Amino acid sequence: MEKHPKIYNEDEVLKLLQNEETQREAFSLIVDRYSEQLYWQIRRMVLSHDDANDILQETFIKAWTNIDYFRGDAKMSTWLYRIALNECLTFLNKQKAQNKVNIDDPDARGVYQLEGDSFFNGEKAQLLLQKALKLLPEKQRMVFNMKYYQEMKYEDMSEIFGTTVGALKVSYFHAVKKIQKILEDNL
C-alpha cells in the first residue's frame, strides 16, 4: 500500500501541539518527518539495527513525555537530535561499562559483529571505515557522520551540540585526517 506523503509544515504542527486534543496527531507527524534521518544518525553510532531501533523509540518517547517543555525557541529537529545523540551516548557508555571494552580496540564489540551482520552490506573498505570511525571519540564521530553523510551545515550542528562552528570545523578536519591515514595504511 502506498504511503501518502504528508506535507510537513512546522508552524502548523507546533500550533497543533499546543492543543491537547490535537497534540497526539501533531506528534505522529513529527515522528513521520524525523524518524528516518534520526535513525540513520543513531545507526551509524551504534551499528546494530536492533539497538538503533530501541534508541530511536526511546528518543521519541522522551520527546513525547517532555513535549510541554518544548518552547519553539529551537527548531524541532535540533531538539530531537539533542535527545537522540544523548541517548546514543548513554547507550554507548553503558555498553562500554558492561563489556569493559577498550574504546581504542578496533575489533571492539559492534564493529567485529558487523562482519556477520545480515543488515551490513559493506565490503572491506567499508568495514575498515567503520573500524576507523570507532577509534574516534564519540562526539567527533557524530560530527563526522553528520557532515560527511548528511552534509549538515555547521550552523545547524552548532545548535545541536552547543559548540562553536569553528570548533566543529576543527573536529571534522581532525576526524577526516585520522580516517584518511588509516585507510591509506590499510588499503
Place this chain on the structure above:
Amino acid sequence: MKEEDDILRKIGKENPFKVPDGYFDNFTSGLMEILPEKPDMPKKKPITTWTKIQPWVYMAAMFIGAALFIRVVSFTENEKARKAKSTAETELTQEKYVQNVVESSRMDDYQLYEFLTDANQTSENRE
C-alpha cells in the same frame, strides 16, 4: 579538503547499513501504539509576591539564626569564665578570712591544733 576527497574516492557515501523491509513505513504507527498517555504536568503555581521574596526571607532567617547561635555560645562561655573567676575569688576570700582570724587571735600553730582537736573531741563526746 584533499583528505576528504581521498575518503570519498575510496569509500564514497554509499550506505552499507540495511533495515528490515517496511521498517520506516511501519515505524510511526508502531511507536504511536506504545506511546504512553502523557502524564499530567504539574500545574504551574502563580508567581506571587511571597514567591518572589521567599528565598530572601529564608536567607535572612538563616543569618539571624546563625547570629543567635553565636551569641548563645559566646554567652555560655562568658558565664563559665565568670563562675570560674567567682569560685577562685571565693576561695581566695575564705583563705584570707581564716588567715585574718588566726592572725588576730594570736594563736600559734600548736594552739590552733589544740583548739581544733578539742573541738573534735567535743563533738565525739556528744555522740
